[in-house]
Amino acid sequence: LGPTLTASPGSVTGRSWIAVSFDGVPEAELQRQSEEFVCDQDTVCRDARLSLWVGMFPKGVDRAPIGPQPEWKAANPPWLATSPMKWKPLAVASGRADFFLDAMHDAALEFVLFSNGTTWPIELAVSNVVEVVDASSPKHVRLARSRSTSEMVVSWSAKVRDATAVVRWGAAPGSYTQSAAANLSTYSREAMCGPPATTHGFAQPPWFYSASVDLSGSAPRGAIYYVVGSDATGWSPEHSFQVPEAASSDATLRVVAMADIGESSLDGAQYHWMEPFAINTTAFAAEHLAGRGGSASLVLHIGDISYATGYASKWDAFLDQVEPLASRAPYMTAQGNHERDWPNSGSDMVGTDSGGECGVPMQARFPMPVHGSQDQGWYSFDQGPVHFVMMNTEMSAARGSPQWAFFDEDLAAVDRSRTPWVIFSGHRPMYSSAPLACGAGDCGHNLADGSWWRDVEALLLKYQVDLCLWGHVHNAELTCPLANGRCVEAPSPGAYDAPVHAVIGNGGQSLSRFCVGECCCSSVDPRCEVMCALVPRWSKWRMDRFGYSTIEAKGVSELTINFYADCLGEVRGLTMGTCTEFNKLMHSHTITRKRDAETELIFEVSEGAGDNHAARMLDVHSSLLSQLRPMPFMVAGR
Numbered sequence: 063l064g065p066t067l068t069a070s071p072g073s074v075t076g077r078s079w080i081a082v083s084f085d086g087v088p089e090a091e092l093q094r095q096s097e098e099f100v101c102d103q104d105t106v107c108r109d110a111r112l113s114l115w116v117g118m119f120p121k122g123v124d125r126a127p128i129g130p131q132p133e134w135k136a137a138n139p140p141w142l143a144t145s146p147m148k149w150k151p152l153a154v155a156s157g158r159a160d161f162f163l164d165a166m167h168d169a170a171l172e173f174v175l176f177s178n179g180t181t182w183p184i185e186l187a188v189s190n191v192v193e194v195v196d197a198s199s200p201k202h203v204r205l206a207r208s209r210s211t212s213e214m215v216v217s218w219s220a221k222v223r224d225a226t227a228v229v230r231w232g233a234a235p236g237s238y239t240q241s242a243a244a245n246l247s248t249y250s251r252e253a254m255c256g257p258p259a260t261t262h263g264f265a266q267p268p269w270f271y272s273a274s275v276d277l278s279g280s281a282p283r284g285a286i287y288y289v290v291g292s293d294a295t296g297w298s299p300e301h302s303f304q305v306p307e308a309a310s311s312d313a314t315l316r317v318v319a320m321a322d323i324g325e326s327s328l329d330g331a332q333y334h335w336m337e338p339f340a341i342n343t344t345a346f347a348a349e350h351l352a353g354r355g356g357s358a359s360l361v362l363h364i365g366d367i368s369y370a371t372g373y374a375s376k377w378d379a380f381l382d383q384v385e386p387l388a389s390r391a392p393y394m395t396a397q398g399n400h401e402r403d404w405p406n407s408g409s410d411m412v413g414t415d416s417g418g419e420c421g422v423p424m425q426a427r428f429p430m431p432v433h434g435s436q437d438q439g440w441y442s443f444d445q446g447p448v449h450f451v452m453m454n455t456e457m458s459a460a461r462g463s464p465q466w467a468f469f470d471e472d473l474a475a476v477d478r479s480r481t482p483w484v485i486f487s488g489h490r491p492m493y494s495s496a497p498l499a500c501g502a503g504d505c506g507h508n509l510a511d512g513s514w515w516r517d518v519e520a521l522l523l524k525y526q527v528d529l530c531l532w533g534h535v536h537n538a539e540l541t542c543p544l545a546n547g548r549c550v551e552a553p554s555p556g557a558y559d560a561p562v563h564a565v566i567g568n569g570g571q572s573l574s575r576f577c578v579g580e581c582c583c584s585s586v587d588p589r590c591e592v593m594c595a596l597v598p599r600w601s602k603w604r605m606d607r608f609g610y611s612t613i614e615a616k617g618v619s620e621l622t623i624n625f626y627a628d629c630l631g632e633v634r635g636l637t638m639g640t641c642t643e644f645n646k647l648m649h650s651h652t653i654t655r656k657r658d659a660e661t662e663l664i665f666e667v668s669e670g671a672g673d674n675h676a677a678r679m680l681d682v683h684s685s686l687l688s689q690l691r692p693m694p695f696m697v698a699g700r
Contacts, residue, residue: 065091067116067175067187075196076165076382079329082173082189087155091186096179098139100151103637104324104335104369105572110151113177116159117146118331120265121170121191127182128400129260136371136417137258138182138334145262147375148331149180159312162329164382166375167221167268168196198222200271200291200298202427204388207443209431211309212278213391217429217515218290218298219268220379223248227295227683229273229287233280235300244271255404259372259418263334267374270426276495279326280305284700294473304352304359307446309480311618315446316357318347319623320389320610321364321533322398323569324650325380330643334373339608339638340570341383341629346645347610348386358612360445361391364533365398365455365489365568367424372417377427394452396430397439398489398533402456408437409457433468440465442472447615449481451527453488453518455534460514467519473525480619482657484527486561492519493541493563495601506547519545526558528621528653529613533567536574536635537584538611540603542652549600554654564623566611572636577604582606586648603649606617608638622652649686 064088074080079587094113101107118141119125131137140146150274161173171192176183206215216229223246230238248269254260265554271290282303291297307313323344324337350356366487369381387393399415407420425436430452432441439454451472469488476484490511507515511534522530523545542549543559550560567574576583576597581590585603597604607627612620627648632639 065175065187066592067173067189069171069173069192071192073195073317074163076163076201078163080161080163080173080192081158082176083158084152084157085372087114087175087177087186087328089155089543091177092155093094094178094626096181097393098179098181100273100332101336103338105209106635106637107153112151112153113153113179113405114175114184115149115180116173116175117149119144119146119171119172119174120168120659121172125174125185131180131257134257134261135414137261137263140176142183143262145258145334145373145491146174148327148333150329150331152579155558157432160329161331162327163194163203164177166378166382167197167201167219168192169194169221177205190557194489194582199296200227201221202378202385203290203298204381204385204428205303205390205392206394206429207306207431207445208274208394209443213443214275214286214289214303214306215272216288217270217427219270220291221268222295223269224292225293226297226374227271227290227348228292229288229290231275231286233286235302238287240271240276242275243696244273244290246271247426249426253419253422254653255407255416256414256418256419257372259374259416259423263373263417265374268428272429277305280460282308284380288406303354303390306359306392309444309666311447311482314617315360316350317360317362317613318350318358318391318610319362319364319531319566319613320347320569322365322366322536322567322571323363324369324571325376326384326570328381334376335369335371337369337570339628342644343569343608343610345521346383346626346628347557348390349645350612351387351390353390354386359391360609361387362450362487363393363394363395363532364487364531364612365396366533366567366571367395367398367428369400369571370417371400371415371421372419374423374501377423381427382483393428393445394450394487395424395430395455396452396487397424397456399456402439402454407530411456434464438464440468443456444481447481447617448483449476449486451486453486454511455490458514459512459516459518461495463514464509466514466517466521470536473527475520476525481622482655483529484525485531485613486522486527486531487531489532490534490567491563493531493547493600494535494565495534495539495604496535496537496576496600509689522561527561529623532559532563532565533569535565535567536571537576537608538564538566538568538609539601539606540623540625540649541600542602544600547600556654558655562651562653564611568607569607570608572632573606573608575636576604577606586630602649604650606633607648609648618655618657620652620654622650625649691698
C-alpha cells in the first residue's frame with residue numbers, strides 16, 4: 063500500500079500543535095544516501111546524510127523538484143518549486159513528528175513525506191488536509207509612533223481585504239468609546255526584486271492594515287485598551303498600551319533595544335536561517351514592558367528583523383513571536399541589509415542579502431514615520447527626555463545626500479530644553495572591534511559598512527549626540543565617548559565629550575565571537591592576552607552571548623544602558639550549547655550630564671559654532687586619519 067501520513071487534529075487554530083504520524087516507509091527509501099545538512103543554528107550545520115523528511119506546506123502548492131539553484135544566492139534547500147514552511151528529518155520507517163503552528167494566514171495545510179533528501183526530493187505520501195479555522199481573523203498587531211506626537215499608529219494583518227476594518231479603543235478594558243478606519247495595502251510577487259523572494263520562497267502576502275489612535279484627549283501615561291478588525295472578519299483579542307511620554311526634560315523614559323533577531327520554531331523544525339535563541343530575546347525583553355512587570359514604553363529594533371530573506375512564511379512566524387512586545391509599545395524599526403540589499407534596487411549596498419525582498423515585505427509590515435517614501439527609511443521622533451534619530455545604513459549618508467541633509471536639519475532643530483538627550487541609531491556600525499584586526503590599539507571607522515562615516519560623525523559631534531546604537535555585528539560592545547577613533551575626555555565633569563557607541567546585534571543570529579581560534583577577548587570569558595592586545599583602546603566592554611539591552615533616561619542628568627544575556631553556559635561554535643543561567647544583567651554604563659549654567663553655555667557655544675566646532679573636534683585627531691582602516695527558551699541539546 064505504500065507509506066501513509068496522517069495529521070491530527072484535522073481542524074486547528076493558530077498557536078496549536080499538530081501530530082504528524084507516518085508508517086510503511088520501505089527500507090530502501092530510508093537507505094538512500096544523500097549528502098544533506100541539518101542545522102542547529104544558522105551557519106551551525108552538520109552533514110546528516112538523511113533520506114526521509116516531512117514538510118509543512120499550504121494546501122495545493124506546486125511541490126515539483128527543481129534541483130539546486132546556484133544563482134539564487136540567498137536560497138537554500140529543500141529544492142522544490144514551493145519551499146516548505148518548515149520541515150523535520152526522519153530516521154525511522156514509522157513514528158510521529160510534532161509541528162507547532164504559529165498564528166498564520168493560510169486556511170489549509172498539508173504535510174508531505176519525502177525521501178532522497180532535500181536536493182532531489184522524491185514525494186512518498188501526502189497527509190489529510192488540516193483546516194486552520196481562524197486564518198481569516200486579524201492578527202500580528204503592532205504599534206508605532208506617528209509623526210504627530212498625539213497619535214499612535216496601530217497595524218495588523220489579515221488574510222482578506224476588509225474595507226470596514228477599524229481600530230476601536232477606550233480608557234477601560236472592554237469599553238471602546240472611539241474608533242478609526244484603517245488604510246490597507248498589500249504587495250505582489252512582481253513588486254520584489256529577485257529569488258528566492260520571487261520564486262520558491264514566495265507566498266501570497268496578507269492585507270496590511272494601519273489606523274491612527276488619537277491620544278490628544280487621553281490622560282498622560284494612561285492606559286489605552288484596543289481591538290482591531292470588524293464584524294465581518296472578526297475581532298482581535300484586546301491589547302493595551304500606555305500613552306507615550308510627552309517630550310519633557312522632567313520625564314523618565316525606559317526603552318528596550320535590540321537588533322539582528324529572527325524567529326524561533328518551538329517544535330525544533332528546520333527552516334530557512336534558523337535562530338533558536340531569538341525567542342529568548344523577545345520573551346525576556348517583553349518582561350520589561352509596562353503592564354508585564356516592567357515599565358519600558360518603547361522598543362527599538364535596529365535592523366535585521368525576521369531574517370525571512372525571501373521566504374515569506376518566516377514573516378508570519380516572526381510577527382507572531384514579537385506580538386507580545388509590538389502590541390504593547392511602539393516597535394520602531396530600522397532597515398538592515400537582510401531587509402533591503404539587492405543589486406540595482408536603490409540600495410547603496412550591492413549585496414543580495416535581502417533574498418530579493420529589497421525592503422518590500424518589511425516596509426509593508428512596519429510603516430515608520432518617515433518624511434518621504436518608506437523605502438528611504440530614515441526618521442526621528444521625541445519621547446520623554448529623548449530625541450531619537452533612525453538611520454538607514456543601506457542608503458548613502460554622504461555629505462550632501464538626502465539622508466545627510468535630513469540629519470543636519472533634524473539635529474539642528476532639537477530643543478535640548480525639552481529633549482536634553484539625543485540617541486542616534488542605525489543597522490551597520492560606525493565602530494566595531496569584532497574583526498580584532500587592529501594590531502595597534504587604535505582603529506578607525508568601520509568604512510566597509512559606510513564610506514560616509516566621517517560625514518555622519520561630524521554631525522554627531524556638531525550636534526552633541528549622546529548615544530549611538532548599532533546592530534549588524536552579532537555581539538554586544540560598548541565604547542568610550544568616541545571621535546575619529548579616539549576616546550574623548552570631557553573638559554569638565556558632566557560636560558559634553560562625544561557619543562558613546564553600543565553595538566547590540568546579539569539578538570538571535572549566529573554569534574560573532576571576539577576570538578581567533580580558542581584565543582578570545584570577551585569581557586565575560588577568561589581573557590587571552592594575545593588576542594586582547596589586538597582590541598582597540600576605545601572598546602571598553604564586549605560580550606559574545608545572545609541578549610538584548612535596555613535604556614533609561616532620567617530627566618536631564620543620567621542616561622543608562624544595560625546589557626542582558628539571554629543564556630549563560632556552554633558556547634558551541636557560533637551558538638550556545640547548554641544554558642545554566644538565563645536573562646542576566648551583565649553590564650551597565652551611565653552617561654551623566656551636569657546641566658548648570660556653565661554646561662548650558664557649552665551647549666550654546668558649540669551649537670553656535672556649527673561646523674567650526676566639529677572641525678575643531680576632528681582637528682584634534684587629524685594625525686590619526688592616515689591610520690584609519692576599514693574595519694523559545696532554549697532546549698538543551700537542540
